Amino acid sequence: MRLLDEIFPLVEGFYVDLHKNPELSHSEHRTASGVAEWLTRTGYEVHKGVGGTGVVGILRNGPGPTVMLRADMDALPVEERTGLPYASTTRATDDEGKEVPVMHACGHDAHTACLVGAADLLSESREEWTGTVMVVAQPAEETLDGAQAMLDDGLYERFGRPDVILGQHLGPQPAGLISHRAGVILGAADSYRVRVFGEGGHASQPHTTIDPVLVAAHIVTRLQGVVSREISPSEMAVLTVGRIQAGTKANIIPDEAYLEVNTRALNDNVARQLEAAIERIVRAEAAASGATREPEVERFEGAGITVNDPACTAEVAAAHHAYFGDDYVIHLPDPFPGTEDFSCFGLPADPQPIPYVFWFVGATPHDVWEAAPGDTPYEKMGNVPSNHSPFFAPSREPTLRAGLAAITVAALSYLGSERSAPAAEAPPMGGAYQDQSYDAAPEPVGDPFPVHDAPPPAEQVPADSFGPPPGDPAPPSGYGPVPADAPPADSYDPPARSYGPPMGEPYEPRPESGAAQDSNDAYDSAFLASSWPEPGQEDPAKSTHEADMDAVIGEQDEELREEWRSEKAEESTLSADMAAILDDDPQGPPQGPPPQGPPHGQPSGPAFGGPPPRGDAHQAPPPGPDDDLPDSEYRL
Template sequence: MRLLDELFPLVEGFYVDLHKNPELSHAEHRTASAVAEWLSRADYEVHTGIGGTGVVGILRNGPGPTVMLRADMDALPVEERTGLPYASTARAVDADGTEVPVMHACGHDAHTACLVGAADLLAETRQEWSGTVMIVAQPAEESLEGAQAMLEDGLFERFGRPDIVLGQHLGPQPAGLISHRAGIILGSSHSYRVRIHGEGGHASQPNATVDPVLIAANIVTRLQGVVSREISPSEMAVLTVGRIQAGTTANIIPDEAYLEINTRALNDNVAAQLEAAIERIVNAEAAASGAIRPPSVERFQSAGVTRNDPDGTADVAAAHHAYFGEDYVIHLPDPFPATEDFGRFGLPGDPQPIPYVFWFVGATPHDVWETAPGDTPYEKMGNVPGTHSPFFAPAREPALRAGLAALTVAALTYLGSDRGSVQGQALPPTAVHGPPPGEAPAADAPPPSGLPDSEAYDSAYLAATPWPAYGEERAKSTHEADMGAMMEAQDEELREEWRSGKVEESTMSADMAAFLDDEPQGPPAGRSYGGPPPQGSAHQAPPPGRDDGRPGSEYPL
């Protein structure tokens, strides 16, 4: 990995710097400055302040498609408890004026580090491809506002409309594992503010009051039956009351109560059904208790489903499969109920929407995965420190290496050259982890070096849900209707090549082996810290180079 290996210590140091210095949504000033500086040194045309603190980098390199690579920059109001030597101790004032701890508990530091690293690799190898690279560092993903803010600030009008949008997210899967899904990969999310109006008074005379706390309690209890009693068992739905606030002291019945409610769904009909149920129950409970005036219900945060383009997913997954090897790329049988605003860049509802592809990069250290309770992958994923947890500590090197390579490989799947477009073409038989795809291990062979030998990892997760084996009926090997469209997309002959281990017969215009890989490597072995309690690990050694203060000369490009 000539260029990747040369660049990786800088990307790793950049990641550690961001992790130590997280910033809340709409306040990503330091992060945006560091991204802009990196892109400027890599000869990108850089624009800052897009949609608030967003950064856009443009690298025009002859005729060809425009490929947009996106990462989010903001952190969460969480107090870090990982015990990492570069753990965040940052505090900041939130939108409500409250001082809160701040942590990169959702992997946005890794997303941003991989974004600038991929931008650098593409700039260094521009002689191998043709087209335009559009780098987008987005603010305020956690509040689901950043993507729309950048669009409303003229992102596509000012810098050009991309032909494809690519993005990735750290996931709870084993570190280095790439997970794809055509169609819906993430659910929608809607958040509501509810204000209940009662009539306050002395706690000794509740009969002279209309108690908004009791109304709120009845609303919370009643809402718990919506999913189980009103939504079809065949649908996915989540309804959570995440905030309830009322009163100032024990001996006063307040005159107002406040709730915040969040819903998740995989289609608009279910989302609308949940919203209608919230409004009906809130108003009915207030009326039943004799509230002095109707409550207010306001939707204040919203994002639709993330729906991957089937053809684009087929192309990117094929390229990832060819590059990483069959043991490191899987198909997700089910969507995640989590939500992103990434899909807004696809312009849903537009007469000409933009196709996009979004995938997961596993971040759980292998030792943590192997020892996590559970007999199935989904049980294990529920028992490892995940995103939004104060113990979320990705396996730094394998996750960053996989994310950096995955984003670069995906971009090169679309960028053309004087030998024609490489869209849909497989990459050379090289691998970041494990054997080349043409040298898949025999069925009875041990797992590749460094992989856990846990049956739940090796069999249930990698054997049960990967892309279909050669000759296997595709419709029977998946659990989703849209996989047929994905796997029957263009370039079926190419897909047969990488399934049967003949990828060396195909060509590509950007020789990944020349600038991402010299020799195949196995996955990083050894223990990595991934959750409580803090223990010795690879994470306790700081990465190469200085990591104190914002990036400067320690990140020469």
Template sequence: MTNVLDRIGDVSASLVDLYKDLHAHPELSFAEHRTAGIVADRLRDLGFEVHSGVGGTGVVGVLRNGSNLRNTSSLRNSSSLRNSSGATVLLRADMDALPVEEVTGLDYASTERGTDKEGNDVPIMHACGHDMHVVALLGAARILSETVDSWSGTLEVLFQPAEELGAGAQAMVDDGLYDRIPKPDVVLGQHVAPAPAGIVGLHSGAAFAAADSMLVRMFGRGGHGSRPETTIDPIVMAASAVMRLQTVVSREIAGSDIGVLTVGQFHAGTKNNIIADHAEFGLSIRTVNPEVRARVLDAVHRIVRAEAQASGALREPELIAQESFPVLINDGAACDRVSAAFRGVFGEHGVIDPGPVTGSEDVGILADAAGAPLVYWLLGGADPEAYLKAATAGTVEEDIASNHSPRYAPVIQPTLDNGITALTTAALEWLS
């Protein structure tokens, strides 16, 4: 292990320019063509068998090194798997960016624009850190490909499209992912977070929430702004629905249950003195318990329809389901094993249990389709000194940008070193 990890500093330093390049050239979901091409070329140079175009723009590299084991019964017994002749390990990173205009002020900040799935021209930014995920996994792939005398088994490195839509993992599975590569014995991955760099966070069991996105359209009767009595104002109708929806979590689910309901967009009208015909808004729901999920979704439908009726709408509202993510479940035994390995590298205080988080991830689909356990952790990406200063002042929320913020960008070092270290360490737990 020491011989392998000793190489990380040099490998990480060689990837800084690539990280800046990917950050400056982000791509939207299912449009990650440039990123996928760079990834495929680098994996071929490292000696991986490369599968491109999986699920659209997905890339998978396979490196077979010695004997391989696929034994689901021993998989559940960590001691048996530890003594085996080598497992199949899948390491995953996502590649897509977001329609966000970057305001970080970095000299490698994105100025890219693109077309979203609705056909709108939008700015593009790696506001969720997927560029860091890609480069860290490429670093781990290089480290492991150059130290094949230190492990045995099959290494699979998967670069997934469209995580932000909750669609990329399923697209790769549906496109015959596991007909192209062996089913893994374990799926491992990480997500950079606004915690201090040097911290990794793992939670056993339900670790990331399920997510449901929905577009709501409410219909009124348009007219002149000077004569509202001749209209049915859809903005008032929709605004009332938005406000009433804020009571769902606070009044319809127990305080001990996890639930978040966010309205992230609202669109209506074209001019100040025109009452529009319709208004629409988009919302995101996060839950962990299936019964809570059903209750919240039912409440959304009930409230939207009731507000339309109360306003005298002549047409029923439309509630259109969009992105959906399942609950991410970390396997208990596998999570314990990775946690122990991380403590040996990052120290006792460098490994925390963050509890369930209300963010969502679709990586669990890859594990479920393979019948394999999943271990997915958070990787601190904030400057440690800046975080400590903000924590001391009580200004973390103001001073430390979070994922999806136009100000978000992880500090390159030591985040990249730690990301490569975490992936390599976790993989070697299974690659005997």
């Protein structure tokens, strides 16, 4: 039976290949071909060209629910500055005919690699479940129209309507951390094109013109008062004028001006209120300036809020708790204002919408998280290279392992004639809402990240969710506490073909010590409280890092890759490309540090507020010991 460890090198290779060869929205031809090839080899019924470049894979395995797994494939017009050995140097032509750099700066390469890996694992374990798996590789998420394009192309009419939809997204949390939220998890976004028209002329005779630049300036100023004076203080709303263009020369008053406006909200009613305000202000300012032609306001892209079904979120979160352990699954107290078109697949306007669950997988390398300024997780997340940053460099192994396991375990919690996920009341996520379940989305109250009233004893270092307790050396693979009789790290002889836990082996929560803590207090005790060593104190987990990497990467990876090459010698050139890329990748930082900031005059990207990533690769959170047999429903 195929295990996660055996498939991981292939998933990793596909990720590296995708990262090195990104494609813009609606142009994901190479990526889609790779997805289709993988699904075909794995036994799926594959359909290409759905909604443009979308790919759908169907695996029917007897009666049972239809579970849809979705990932997005497109990249961004961002110039990569990570310094990674597999960094993108791709350039492409955008929809305005301009040549732009292209980078996977939002993690869609990881989403896609984990999607096909999960599809492969589910295909190899068909004797363990019944039902239908529907794999959807979606184009054009960044333009917020790819999901709707697939629906308009008959996604559900042609391939069947799923019973539940599952998706995930990389985020700025520490690598390997799974974050859930029932109810609203992502906001709505809309973008508008605005054209205002005047009557041009010579700059020396403005009285003979109607200046559209002045009209546009008044519009920009007036729009800034919408959120502060028209939206209730209890609601979240953002209105941004991100683009304004007019004229060709300083002494010419142009005929028209062009603006692009973006709005964000966590409530669909607020989103519509913002839209109405834009229409009203644009038309009023044009009229006040005496414009003889009506302005144009066009909504050209957008998506509604993402609202996780509470019951389904409880079920998936329970499965993740059972697999990863309580320390590595948290509950987000507040939604993110970012936007996805994932929610379109749920048919929110349908009389019977489809339930879905969407969660985050942390991607920030642990040393980058440690070094980031800030006393709270929110402050740190604002100071690490995050989505859409040219420095966005996920910690590869822990991120991919967590993403691959998370979506596979979530699918297994639904597949089968008997439900695999626990039917008991789901535990609350994190410390901020210890007494709440997923029956309803909690409202944020007070400090979303409270600190315990009773701190741990002075001699006890607070627990850290990303490694063994202080004082316990990390094993060479980075997984799990080392038994007392284990040999030292530098003499460790790793078992053959072992990258970590087999698929289905749950992460074992670390034993607690000191003051009693709530079993679901993961966010407070593990995420908030830092357990990094004091200056001058040696961190045993880091002290063995080089030996760990040599033992695990040098011996195990090469053994597996050589075996894989011999087995796959007759397979596609794409698979060969993956192996070549992995061979070239030193699995470590490039020579010399990445640039510390942009050259003068160049933007650093919209989401980056901290130092670029640095340091060696870090391992995933620890699983349980080998003799800790998992429950059968989570075994592959």
